[in-house]
Amino acid sequence: MTLVINNLKKRFDEHRAVDGITLTVGKGEIFGMLGANGAGKTTSFRMILGLIDPTEGFVTWDAERLSYKRTKLVGYLPEERGLFPKLTVKEQLIYLMRLKGMKKPDIIREIRHWLQRFQVPEYENKRIEELSKGNQQKIQFMAAVIHKPDLLILDEPFSGLDPVNADMLKEAVLDIQREGTTIVFSSHQMNNVEELCEDIIMLKHGKAVLQGNLRDIKRSYGMKTITIKADYELDFLKNIKGVLNVDKNKDGAAINVESESIAEEIFKEVANSGFVRKFEVEEPSLHDIFIDHAGGDSDE
Amino acid sequence: MNNFWTTFTHTASRRIKSKSFIFATGIMVVLIIGLLNLNSILENFTSDDDELVSSIAVVDNTDSDGEYAEMLASMEEGAFEYIHFTYGDVNDALEEAYDNNYDYVLAISGESANMEAEFFGEGTDFTVAQEVNQDVQRVKETLVTTELDLNDEELAMIFNPVTFIENSLSQNGEMQTEESHMQAYWMVYGLVFAIYLIVITFGSMIATEVATEKSSRVMELIVSSINPVTQMLGKILGIGLAGMVNLAALALAVFIGSTMSGDDFITTIFTEVIDYSLIIYALVFIILGYFVYGGIAAMLGALVSRAEEVNQAIQPLIFLAMIAFFISMFGLNAPETTFIQVLSYVPFFTPQLLFLRIGMGTVPVWEVTLIIGILIISAILINILAARIYKGGVLMYGKFSFKTGIQQALKLSKKEN
Numbered sequence: 001m002t003l004v005i006n007n008l009k010k011r012f013d014e015h016r017a018v019d020g021i022t023l024t025v026g027k028g029e030i031f032g033m034l035g036a037n038g039a040g041k042t043t044s045f046r047m048i049l050g051l052i053d054p055t056e057g058f059v060t061w062d063a064e065r066l067s068y069k070r071t072k073l074v075g076y077l078p079e080e081r082g083l084f085p086k087l088t089v090k091e092q093l094i095y096l097m098r099l100k101g102m103k104k105p106d107i108i109r110e111i112r113h114w115l116q117r118f119q120v121p122e123y124e125n126k127r128i129e130e131l132s133k134g135n136q137q138k139i140q141f142m143a144a145v146i147h148k149p150d151l152l153i154l155d156e157p158f159s160g161l162d163p164v165n166a167d168m169l170k171e172a173v174l175d176i177q178r179e180g181t182t183i184v185f186s187s188h189q190m191n192n193v194e195e196l197c198e199d200i201i202m203l204k205h206g207k208a209v210l211q212g213n214l215r216d217i218k219r220s221y222g223m224k225t226i227t228i229k230a231d232y233e234l235d236f237l238k239n240i241k242g243v244l245n246v247d248k249n250k251d252g253a254a255i256n257v258e259s260e261s262i263a264e265e266i267f268k269e270v271a272n273s274g275f276v277r278k279f280e281v282e283e284p285s286l287h288d289i290f291i292d293h294a295g296g297d298s299d300e
Numbered sequence: 301m302n303n304f305w306t307t308f309t310h311t312a313s314r315r316i317k318s319k320s321f322i323f324a325t326g327i328m329v330v331l332i333i334g335l336l337n338l339n340s341i342l343e344n345f346t347s348d349d350d351e352l353v354s355s356i357a358v359v360d361n362t363d364s365d366g367e368y369a370e371m372l373a374s375m376e377e378g379a380f381e382y383i384h385f386t387y388g389d390v391n392d393a394l395e396e397a398y399d400n401n402y403d404y405v406l407a408i409s410g411e412s413a414n415m416e417a418e419f420f421g422e423g424t425d426f427t428v429a430q431e432v433n434q435d436v437q438r439v440k441e442t443l444v445t446t447e448l449d450l451n452d453e454e455l456a457m458i459f460n461p462v463t464f465i466e467n468s469l470s471q472n473g474e475m476q477t478e479e480s481h482m483q484a485y486w487m488v489y490g491l492v493f494a495i496y497l498i499v500i501t502f503g504s505m506i507a508t509e510v511a512t513e514k515s516s517r518v519m520e521l522i523v524s525s526i527n528p529v530t531q532m533l534g535k536i537l538g539i540g541l542a543g544m545v546n547l548a549a550l551a552l553a554v555f556i557g558s559t560m561s562g563d564d565f566i567t568t569i570f571t572e573v574i575d576y577s578l579i580i581y582a583l584v585f586i587i588l589g590y591f592v593y594g595g596i597a598a599m600l601g602a603l604v605s606r607a608e609e610v611n612q613a614i615q616p617l618i619f620l621a622m623i624a625f626f627i628s629m630f631g632l633n634a635p636e637t638t639f640i641q642v643l644s645y646v647p648f649f650t651p652q653l654l655f656l657r658i659g660m661g662t663v664p665v666w667e668v669t670l671i672i673g674i675l676i677i678s679a680i681l682i683n684i685l686a687a688r689i690y691k692g693g694v695l696m697y698g699k700f701s702f703k704t705g706i707q708q709a710l711k712l713s714k715k716e717n
Contacts, residue, residue: 012711049524051695052712068303068527076524080697082517087314092518099307099525143521 001027001062001150003048003182008057010043010206017043019206025184025199030177032193032214033186034286035203035292041186042079044203045153046291048184049076054217061151072101075149078158079186081140085129087114089139092128093146100147110146118142118168136164136165145176152176154185158192170196184217200286209293225288226255226263228270229278236273237266252278256288272290303526304534311509311538314583315643316545325546329553336557336566342347356432357385357393357402361409364443367409371439375392379431382406412444418629487575489632491582492652496625499589499651500618502543503597507534510694511610519694528694529687532602536594543590578659588672589651591679593617599686602693603705613702614654620648628652635660645671688713 003025003127018040025031032110035041044296046052059066060282066074084092090111097107102293117122118138128136137160144152157173158166173196177183178276187193193200202210210217223244228234229252238246242262247254257263263281270276315321321537334341362370383402385393390407397405397420404421415438419429445455448597510532523533558566600613627649631640635657644653654671657663692712693705 046695051520051523052692053715067304068525068530071525074524076521078517078524080520081516082519082521084513084518085516094527095310096521098310099303099522101302241678 001182002058003031003151003184004063005044005048007058008044008047008059009055010040010047010052011055016206018047018164020053021201021203021206021208022057023199023201023208023211025182027182028177028180029198030173030183030185032197032200033184034190034193034200034294035186039203039207039294041203042155044234045076045155045184045186048153049074052135066151068204071099072147073150075144075152075181077140077144077146077152077154077157081137081291083128083136083139083143084244086127088125089123089131090125091099093139094293096143097146102147107146113144114142114146117172132193134161138150138169139280140164140286141172145172146182148179150181152181152183152185154183154189158187158189164194187220190290194286202290204294214286217289218286219292221284221289222259223275223284223288224257224260224263225284226257226266227282228255228266228276230274230276231272231276234270237269240265240269256284304530307526307531307534307675308538308541311379311535312541312545315539315542320380321501321542321546323640325549329549332550332553333557333560336562337552338628346508353379353381354403354428355381355401356381356404357397358382359390359393359405359407361389361407362415363411366440367443368436371443372406372435375435375439380404380435390418396449404428404432405437408436412440412447415440422561424449443632456678473505473509474533480543484575484578484659487578488656491578491659492625492628492632495582495586495589495651495655496621498543498586499593500621502539503593503617504614504713505539506594507597507610507614508607509535509539510690511604511607511613512599514602514604514697515606519678523691523694528691532598532687532690534685536591536598538592540587540590575659579678582657584672585651585655588679592651592675592682593621595679595683595686599689599693601710602704603696605697624649628656631656632660645674647675647682650675 001061005023008018008021010018021040021044023031031079033041034045043052045113048055048066050059050068051257061070061073064070087095090108092254093111094104094107097110098104111124115124120135120138123131123135123139126250128139131139141157142155156174157169161169170192171298175187186198198219200210200214201208201211231251233244234248234253234255237243239252240262242258243266244256244258247256254268258267260281270279326522341708358372360366360367364382364705366386369382369384373384375382385396385402385405389406392408393402393405396402406418407418408415410416411419417433420433422426445458445518450458483683510519513522530615554570558570596617597614600617601610604610604613627640627643631637631653634640640657644657650671654663654668654675658668673688689706689709692709692714696705
């Protein structure tokens with residue numbers, strides 16, 4: 001059971017929303033789809049779900065196109081959250097899960113299980129509009145997973161959550177993965193992607209600008225980050241060739257350099273200038289890679 | 301199919317269980333039963349207020365030895381208590397009436413062939429005098445017929461009413477007497493109005509429901525599980541079912557109300573005046589009209605992003621229904637004009653105009669079949685087109701505009717490879 005996307009394209013008139021992405025996600029993997037707003041993530045998800053047809057290319061799950069006949073195999077958490085504001089948690093999950101082919105008693109049992117897990121069992125008969133945003137999100141998440149899908153698509157699952165709830169949801173995602181569900185998710189919070197994903201694709205203007213195993217990408221990435229803790233001005237480092245930027249913080253600076261060889265030069269420079277409490281050369285964070293690739297003209 | 305039922309039952313039950321639906325239907329039911337029983341309700345109130353039956357002093361100066369007065373006094377079913385006044389003449393009786401011992405005074409004089417009655421009273425109720433007049437008349441008839449010693453047959457000859465039958469001059473045509481024309485007129489008027497009301501009320505209900513699901517963004521989640529076209533049909537039929545439940549409740553109220561009242565007038569209306577074949581036609585047209593307008597309403601609802609924009613979006617649809625309504629108001633007086641005949645072929649106008657033509661005149665069977673056929677086919681075509689726009693529309697968010705909205709929706713739902 002693998003998700004295969006082959007040369008997927010979607011054009012709206014002249015605008016290329018998705019422009020030829022190809023990828024494979026194996027069973028039980030968590031796959032990260034990154035990109036600035038408007039990079040083509042949601043359109044890709046909609047094509048995976050079969051909500052819109054691709055202009056070219058195809059998406060298959062388990063060697064077949066996903067259609068409404070196989071809708072119970074898929075769980076979806078859309079980027080724009082939405083539930084019936086006037087219905088209670090129970091009422092709407094019963095409706096949404098019956099659409100996935102579940103039986104009412106099973107649904108109720110699962111609802112109670114998940115509410116318990118999210119520590120909000122008292123919400124069963126509350127209307128959605130009475131819940132806080134974070135709690136609505138838990139219900140939204142339940143609407144994507146209660147029917148135990150084989151393929152789970154999470155569009156920005158952690159946005160708007162406080163750290164405690166975000167961790168709770170992250171735990172749930174990992175548990176679901178352990179049960180064998182394949183998960184594709186997108187996020188703007190790079191630390192979440194780093195924690196959860198093995199493979200990623202980074203989109204810009206509908207094209208993949210970076211793709212592959214996250215660890216490999218980071219290791220082979222030329223750019224390095226140097227963290228320096230020192231008591232004097234580090235601005236002068238900007239003048240060294242190969243330094244991309246100097247990001248000053250309260251007790252030093254984080255400096256991005258083109259390659260490891262520049263680090264040596266910087267080391268000499270700071271050593272000449274005075275005492276250094278910390279000097280560390282790290283692989284770049286995904287955050288930096290994201291800014292490097294997808295940044296700039298991110299808003300289309 | 302399963303998901304169709306899920307959506308259908310979900311939509312219908314949500315609507316039927318909603319407080320506003322229950323209240324609105326309940327109020328209508330109470331109103332209908334109340335109106336049909338208005339008479340008995342009013343009577344209850346008046347008899348509660350003054351239980352005293354008006355008393356009438358009868359001064360009998362006829363040549364019958366007070367037999368008239370006695371006869372009136374012995375009447376039990378009347379609304380008044382007649383009292384034979386034997387303590388003096390009319391003036392004495394009037395004195396007593398001034399002292400409030402009696403409410404009215406009735407003085408009768410003369411002989412049976414030439415009887416005179418004088419009635420004294422005050423107040424605003426003009427029916428009192430009429431009723432007293434009838435009572436006197438009836439007593440006179442009884443006394444005279446007994447006096448003449450007539451047998452039952454002879455009595456029947458006098459009192460049996462004439463049987464009056466209306467017939468049509470043409471062979472198979474319906475008779476167009478003034479009365480039947482007016483009956484058909486009011487029935488068609490009422491039902492055309494009902495079609496209009498149902499189409500716009502439920503049309504906007506559908507559009508609002510779709511737009512609400514879109515604006516709360518739950519739509520994207522729903523259409524990831526169920527084909528939007530199936531969902532749209534489930535919704536249209538679900539709301540239609542709620543509408544039918546509403547209608548059935550009202551019909552039941554009419555039935556209960558008329559049975560409770562037992563009023564001859566109302567029973568006659570339901571057994572003789574109403575043409576039930578017309579009601580069946582009306583039902584057919586309501587259902588077909590509902591599909592034509594409902595499909596478009598769902599499509600328009602899918603084009604807007606916010607519930608507040610629904611009114612703007614369904615305006616053209618409402619106008620269309622209004623135009624159909626006004627044309628039918630004109631057509632009621634001229635059902636046979638070419639103008640009406642031609643327009644009755646246009647699917648948006650068919651429900652009202654063809655119904656009007658059938659109700660007010662005679663339309664050949666082949667024509668009825670043809671026009672209904674056209675209506676059914678266009679209902680299907682409209683729903684197919686609506687479904688395509690709906691499919692793209694539900695994924696679309698932005699400022700509402702008909703032209704770009706429809707274009708964009710068609711682009712999104714475009715079938716590719």
